[in-house]
Amino acid sequence: xxxxxxxxxxxxxxxxxxxxxxxxxxxxxxxxxxxxxxxxxxxxxxxxxxxxxxxxxxxxxxxxxxxxxxxxxxxxxxxxxxxxxxxxxxxxxxxxxxxxxxxxxxxxxxxxxxxxxxxxxxxxxxxxxxxxxxxxxxxxxxxxxxxxxxxxxxxxxxxxxxxxxxxxxxxxx
Amino acid sequence: xxxxxxxxxxxxxxxxxxxxxxxxxxxxxxxxxxxxxxxxxxxxxxxxxxxxxxxxxxxxxxxxxxxxxxxxxxxxxxxxxxxxxxxxxxxxxxxxxxxxxxxxxxxxxxxxxxxxxxxxxxxxxxxxxxxxxxxxxxxxxxxxxxxxxxxxxxxxxxxxxxxxxxxxxxxxxxxxxxxxxxxxxxxxxxxxxxxxxxxxxxxxxxxxxxxxxxxxxxxxxxxxxxxxxxxxxxxxxxxxxxxxxxxxxxxxxxxxxxxxxxxxxxxxxxxxxxxxxxxxxxxxxxxxxxxxxxxxxxxxxxxxxxxxxxxxxxxxxxxxxxxxxxxxxxxxxxxxxxxxxxxxxxxxxxxxx
Ligand SMILES: [Zn+2]
Numbered sequence: 452x453x454x455x456x457x458x459x460x461x462x463x464x465x466x467x468x469x470x471x472x473x474x475x476x477x478x479x480x481x482x483x484x485x486x487x488x489x490x491x492x493x494x495x496x497x498x499x500x501x502x503x504x505x506x507x508x509x510x511x512x513x514x515x516x517x518x519x520x521x522x523x524x525x526x527x528x529x530x531x532x533x534x535x536x537x538x539x540x541x542x543x544x545x546x547x548x549x550x551x552x553x554x555x556x557x558x559x560x561x562x563x564x565x566x567x568x569x570x571x572x573x574x575x576x577x578x579x580x581x582x583x584x585x586x587x588x589x590x591x592x593x594x595x596x597x598x599x600x601x602x603x604x605x606x607x608x609x610x611x612x613x614x615x616x617x618x619x620x621x622x623x624x
Numbered sequence: 625x626x627x628x629x630x631x632x633x634x635x636x637x638x639x640x641x642x643x644x645x646x647x648x649x650x651x652x653x654x655x656x657x658x659x660x661x662x663x664x665x666x667x668x669x670x671x672x673x674x675x676x677x678x679x680x681x682x683x684x685x686x687x688x689x690x691x692x693x694x695x696x697x698x699x700x701x702x703x704x705x706x707x708x709x710x711x712x713x714x715x716x717x718x719x720x721x722x723x724x725x726x727x728x729x730x731x732x733x734x735x736x737x738x739x740x741x742x743x744x745x746x747x748x749x750x751x752x753x754x755x756x757x758x759x760x761x762x763x764x765x766x767x768x769x770x771x772x773x774x775x776x777x778x779x780x781x782x783x784x785x786x787x788x789x790x791x792x793x794x795x796x797x798x799x800x801x802x803x804x805x806x807x808x809x810x811x812x813x814x815x816x817x818x819x820x821x822x823x824x825x826x827x828x829x830x831x832x833x834x835x836x837x838x839x840x841x842x843x844x845x846x847x848x849x850x851x852x853x854x855x856x857x858x859x860x861x862x863x864x865x866x867x868x869x870x871x872x873x874x875x876x877x878x879x880x881x882x883x884x885x886x887x888x889x890x891x892x893x894x895x896x897x898x899x900x901x902x903x904x905x906x907x908x909x910x911x912x913x914x915x916x917x918x919x920x921x922x923x924x925x926x927x928x929x930x931x932x933x934x935x936x937x938x939x940x941x942x943x944x945x946x947x948x949x950x951x952x953x954x955x956x957x958x959x960x961x962x963x964x965x966x967x968x969x970x971x972x973x974x975x976x977x
Contacts (some may be wrong), residue, residue: 470756472758474757476684476749478684481647481737481739486648514648516651517694518693518697518698520934523654569902
């Protein structure tokens with residue numbers, strides 16, 4: 452590539468190495484029918500999944516379709532408030548500023564009656580005692596603070612039951 | 625190289641509307657995916673390749689196009705691709721892949737919900753990030769600059785533009801999927817206030833939420849799945865420079881070149897479905913394609929009557945193919961555009977046999 456010859460008055464100018472152009476766009480997010488029904492039930496402290504009519508898998512949070520069969524999932528199934536830890540990680544980096552004291556545990560929890568896990572925090576137990584198969588239960592915000600969001604569940608904590616057998620969650624482990 | 629015969633064998637689209645407030649993209653797509661498969665008389669197990677067209681900027685969610693695959697059902701893993709373009713370009717990708725011989729049946733879908741954001745600002749994000757992007761020039765303002773250039777050059781008049789609007793809405797009366805339709809008087813349209821001068825509201829496509837699905841099949845599979853396949857006899861796309869100042873906005877060189885390479889001129893066409901989101905753009909396209917007076921242009925009402933961004937070009941292909949498969953037309957041309965002021969253009973020539 453040949454050098455560009457600049458006019459005399461620009462020859463000493465410092466090259467522009469980068470520019471910053473700020474962009475802001477606002478959106479009104481449409482959760483859709485399936486997610487709306489799920490979130491509305493969260494305000495009643497109920498966790499409701501949807502069952503695929505073909506493979507009978509129960510999805511939570513439901514998105515209205517089965518990714519295996521590509522069909523609508525309209526059959527609603529109320530799930531337990533407890534579930535089984537199918538995987539977890541111990542977080543040692545302060546991603547969430549000072550909101551969470553590190554180390555803390557994020558886990559995939561297969562709610563009773565569901566076929567796929569949701570992700571949530573595990574608290575009220577030392578981080579090094581968290582393990583696969585551990586039985587946990589939802590801890591909800593006070594009633595007057597509950598809204599249509601999974602943040603209405605503060606975290607999950609051990610519910611005192613013996614560990615679930617591996618067979619019961621092996622598809623998600 | 626001997627080209628493989630590929631045809632559009634099925635087409636489905638949503639009932640287009642200003643805002644589908646209840647449905648997310650997956651819920652919007654699922655019914656028409658089923659409808660398109662049923663139209664070809666097949667299940668998803670017959671589909672060898674899925675290709676989609678959409679833009680995450682519309683939903684405002686990164687990787688929303690991956691989430692939307694749930695509408696088809698991508699598990700166990702499927703052969704799949706995506707273009708951040710109108711679904712017409714997804715057809716092009718699938719057609720190329722089908723030429724390689726491994727794919728006999730391909731499903732193409734495209735969707736766009738413009739309602740979550742401000743579509744005019746969203747589309748400004750496709751401008752170059754150094755000069756035009758920071759100015760937030762919106763899509764209607766750029767089209768208005770183009771219309772002004774055409775009017776000043778004597779390429780068309782505001783009356784010509786209003787006639788395009790009236791004809792589109794008249795045609796859309798026979799299209800149950802259209803968002804706008806009806807008998808309107810050109811004089812009444814011209815009496816309305818300017819929107820973004822010289823454009824009136826009627827010169828601009830409506831803001832639309834909608835989606836479309838097309839099934840492609842090659843050779844014997846096409847004959848098996850459709851009584852009268854709409855064979856793709858030529859397909860080509862061309863692009864013009866990003867810098868608007870480097871282009872002559874009153875003509876469309878890329879459309880003319882794509883048409884030449886798609887073999888449009890070999891024989892007359894009965895139908896032309898042109899993706900023109902603004903009235904003056906239809907006039908520019910008609911001239912670039914050299915269409916005869918007796919060609920039926922946008923019998924569906926075109927993008928001026930329903931403009932789901934990222935799907936409106938694919939719908940032109942589906943509408944043209946539908947007229948061939950039903951026997952109403954023997955030869956048709958479908959056009960899709962992308963970018964500001966007709967920057968990029970795709971032409972697809974379809975024939976029945
Ligand atoms: Zn299923």
